[in-house]
Amino acid sequence: MSDSPQSLTIGQVAVRTGLSVDTLRFYEREGILANPVRRGPGGRRVYAEHDVDWLNLCIVLRSSGMPIPAIRRYTELARQGAGTEGDRLALLREQQGRIFAQIADLHRCLDVINHKIAVYEDHLDRPAE
Amino acid sequence: MSDSPQSLTIGQVAVRTGLSVDTLRFYEREGILANPVRRGPGGRRVYAEHDVDWLNLCIVLRSSGMPIPAIRRYTELARQGAGTEGDRLALLREQQGRIFAQIADLHRCLDVINHKIAVYEDHLDRPAE
DNA sequence: CTAGGAGCTGGACCCGACTCCAGCTCAAGC
């Protein structure tokens, strides 16, 4: 419970994030890790807790449909640090908008499907014929 | 205005559905058209209004994330006609469930992003520093 | 008759996002 090791292996990060080890390396190549991962003895990646936090944000962005290049842009702004907050905010707001649109879209799909379901239920309720 | 031609060309179907001509042929190869498209003179596809209706349903299913093989299964049941309504209903209910899950997921993403946005707004509101 | 425009086919290609693999290096435990 009281463990907050300041250094994690890629395997531990995989467990904490639910991403595969391969995906972690892939994301790194894609440049969506805030700080270019440190290396420990033997060239092994050393992650910190805040890398996990960052990855969790990336996971949220990805799963809401943000493509990797967009996440990379956001990451680059974050890497540049102070002064880019306005831009980062703008990117987040765009994504927020896209999420709203997706939700609205899904509700429209749901309407159609609910209607279809109702028709089938009605049809099946009718005993014979 | 008063046109409801009982036969449509692939180009007209493309316009009515918003799908490309290529995609229509692709969907046909994938077997997600209810009735194996009729052919007119010169081997040209002849569509009817109900094909457009069916395609519109397919579009809804696709855009709510149903993969093509699943749509194919649904289509096959529909083709078999009476007796498969229960199965079709089950497939629709599954998809309904997946849509609910997606919406819930997007709301969770939204929570995270809204929170991030609030932090940035707060940060940017602060005049100097 | 001839140039366009819409269709047709089979097959190649593309893109995004992973996923897998061979071949190598370490470090630890038996």
Place this chain on the structure above:
DNA sequence: GCTTGAGCTGGAGTCGGGTCCAGCTCCTAG
């Protein structure tokens, strides 16, 4: 000292969902 397990690299492969293309056939209008 040797096996095992976790990591490393570069590069290839996969999968889903389209998209594009060459080369051909019609039909219609000028």
